[in-house]
Amino acid sequence: MIKVNNIYKNFGSNVVLNGVHLDVRAGEVLIIMGFSGAGKSILLKNIIGLVKPDSGFIEIDGIDITKCSLEKLHEIRKKIGYVFQEVALFDSLNIFENVAFGLRNLTTLNESEIKQRVKQCLAMVGLKNVEHLNPSSLSGGMKKRVGLARAIAYQPEYVLYDEPTTGLDPIMSDVISDLIINLKKHLHITSIVVTHDMKLAYKIADRIMMLYGGNIIFSGTPDEVRNTKNEYVKQFVRGSSQGPILIEKRFEMERI
Numbered sequence: 001m002i003k004v005n006n007i008y009k010n011f012g013s014n015v016v017l018n019g020v021h022l023d024v025r026a027g028e029v030l031i032i033m034g035f036s037g038a039g040k041s042i043l044l045k046n047i048i049g050l051v052k053p054d055s056g057f058i059e060i061d062g063i064d065i066t067k068c069s070l071e072k073l074h075e076i077r078k079k080i081g082y083v084f085q086e087v088a089l090f091d092s093l094n095i096f097e098n099v100a101f102g103l104r105n106l107t108t109l110n111e112s113e114i115k116q117r118v119k120q121c122l123a124m125v126g127l128k129n130v131e132h133l134n135p136s137s138l139s140g141g142m143k144k145r146v147g148l149a150r151a152i153a154y155q156p157e158y159v160l161y162d163e164p165t166t167g168l169d170p171i172m173s174d175v176i177s178d179l180i181i182n183l184k185k186h187l188h189i190t191s192i193v194v195t196h197d198m199k200l201a202y203k204i205a206d207r208i209m210m211l212y213g214g215n216i217i218f219s220g221t222p223d224e225v226r227n228t229k230n231e232y233v234k235q236f237v238r239g240s241s242q243g244p245i246l247i248e249k250r251f252e253m254e255r256i
């Protein structure tokens, strides 16, 4: 399982993660929400070993990835699919090769199995007949979905999604939420989903956490989010500019 233990991450004087603890449970869909700049992407990048914490550690299936060898880290990454916030497709490869990339490198599937799997994963994200195209001829939302197909193609044990529905229309957002639910139900994939999209969060979450001020300040079920008295969570969910966060900002402005 994934355990994040007391991690700190600063960029100069900007304290982004300030002692974050979190345990991910087997087979759950865990949502991490938080305002822009709260450190959600940095947290995911720590979990997959793309960014190293200044202190604290992250265990994946009992291995501390902040201290293990690069070889071991590479092995652990094979268990994790990662959907980047900014789609990172290989521009020089067509869509088929982009999705097949992990299959060629991480599995022993033969060519016809790879073909079938690529087609199936593209269909799961609502795309067909795009295999021969280059990323440059796809819309932003289509590229996002190719990134999703690529992350799930080799059926990793864990999938980390960074804003999977941003830039998608409501129908496609529903396709993606159904996909995350189905991966959990049928393949027992454990998911961490970073999102601002409360409709998605309520639909797919087993647990929802909020990252604020470098810490997880709230953790609960969707119902607990709906009924919470935590002002920060309420303000985030309501999307209102009235509340504790704005008040803090006002104080900062007065100090200036």
Ligand SMILES: Nc1ncnc2c1ncn2[C@@H]1O[C@H](COP(=O)(O)OP(=O)(O)OP(=O)(O)O)[C@@H](O)[C@H]1O
Binding pocket: 011, 014, 016, 034, 035, 036, 037, 038, 039, 040, 041, 042, 043, 085
């Ligand atoms: N490579 C970097 N160098 C310096 N600062 C960074 C770097 N990466 C992120 N940061 C800073 O860390 C903070 C958190 O960034 P992060 O991308 O994790 O936010 P986020 O919660 O994902 O926001 P959003 O919802 O807008 O995607 C920001 O203040 C950002 O400027």
Ligand SMILES: [Mg+2]
Binding pocket: 040, 041, 042, 085, 162
């Ligand atoms: Mg982000």
